[in-house]
Amino acid sequence: EPEVTQTPSHQVTQMGQEVILRCVPISNHLYFYWYRQILGQKVEFLVSFYNNEISEKSEIFDDQFSVERPDGSNFTLKIRSTKLEDSAMYFCASTEQGGWIDTQYFGPGTRLTVL
């Protein structure tokens, strides 16, 4: 069964460093998402992406964050200058279509630890 994959599974970085989290969505999916979950808290939407541009983003997704689909398979989340509060699980998700009833399929997540 097709699945969303994410690398790395765990990323440790120093505060102020840039990190890039990588995702490979399901191959025929067209809409891509990033969510994060701070330990013990809810899963929070960060951004959705379609046709090489951001379609929706939350207030969490400030200028420190950016997303890119550099080729036909990868979808990346970049945090330019990490802060301690960026420590969280980051989940990538994708859907075949963007309609509101379309189920989002999640990857296993990348645990980001900012020291």
Next chain:
Amino acid sequence: DQQVKQNSPSLSVQEGRISILNCDYTNSMFDYFLWYKKYPAEGPTFLISISSIKDKNEDGRFTVFLNKSAKHLSLHIVPSQPGDSAVYFCAASPYSSNTGNQFYFGTGTSLTVIP
């Protein structure tokens, strides 16, 4: 801003009995509701959904009930099995025809099914 709430952080149920997980929401614009199951070290996995035009949706051992007037939904698992032990997230989405749509998640309920 907690638009989706799961007030029970944990629930323990005997194998074979019914598990009932509850979820409340505040945004009347939500039209689509989902339950996700999450095992440790994995991403959320879609379980079952319901749109606002229905009040019940059933899939095998899993049934979701929606009470729009009370802004409440519940997930029933019957009979519960030890493999159902996981964290269950309720998620909701407002109507959006063509854009990649964000989901609002609750904080999750950790279900333990005791053999």
